[in-house]
Every structure is written in structure tokens, then in C-alpha cells.
Amino acid sequence: MRNKLLDIAEKSSLRETPLNFAVGDTIEVHTRILEGSKERIQVFTGVVLAKRGFGMSEMFTVRRIVAGEGVERTWPTNSPKISHIEIVRHARVHRAKLFYLRERTGKATRLRERKAKAWEIDPNAKKK
Secondary structure: OOOHHHHHHHHOOOOOOOOOOOOOOEEEEEEEEEEOOEEEEEEEEEEEEEEEOOHHHOEEEEEEEEOOEEEEEEEEOOOOOEEEEEEEEOEEOOOOOOHHHHHOOHHHHOOEEOOOOHHHHOOOOOOO
16 A cells, blocks of 8 residues: 555646556657757657556656667656657567567567557547
């Protein structure tokens, strides 16, 4: 059980709409980048390797391959730097963390496709 005072303090910083994606999904993270006085959006596309934490300390890790090298980034889920996240495809996985993908290259990194559930597409839909 968490401290009620912490929950009240954190509530103002939490996202209004939760990010609905799972480990194994390929997502596009649209991040706000400040360059001087200008702001631009940079897109990072990759596979979600892990989700961890709860509340304000919730984080997720995304991995992609750039020029033959693996690049991983970790973001706080409730970060104001994330403008939005788009889900490119869903994958069927049997693990909570996909760190085994770090050692694999080429076709060995493919994940099996899965159909999205109704509540993942529309958060207002009822869960069965």
C-alpha cells in the first residue's frame, strides 16, 4: 500500500490519458526537443523492451537498430517531453522483459504479430 499523501502529490503530475501499449509493441515516441528558443518534434521508432515502475516512477525502454548498432532509450511514462505515442504494430510475447533481443541480429529479432484488443484501440471500450 502506498502513502496517501504521495498519491495526492503525484496526481497533479500524472498524464490525463494513460499510454496504452505493451511490451513487444513497435511504437513511435514523439519527443519534444528544445533547440535554443525553437521547439521541434523528434520521432523515435522501436520495440518496447520493458515497462517498470508505478505512478510517477513508471518508465519504459524502446530499442531500435540504427546503422547496424542497437540504440535504446528510456523515458518516464509521465514525462511532459513526450507529446504522444503511436502504436505501429502489436507483437505476441511471453515475457515481461525482452532483453534477449539485445543479443540477436537480423531476422532473429522478429516478433510474432498479434491482433489488437478492442480496449487497446479505444480506451473507453469495456474489458472482457
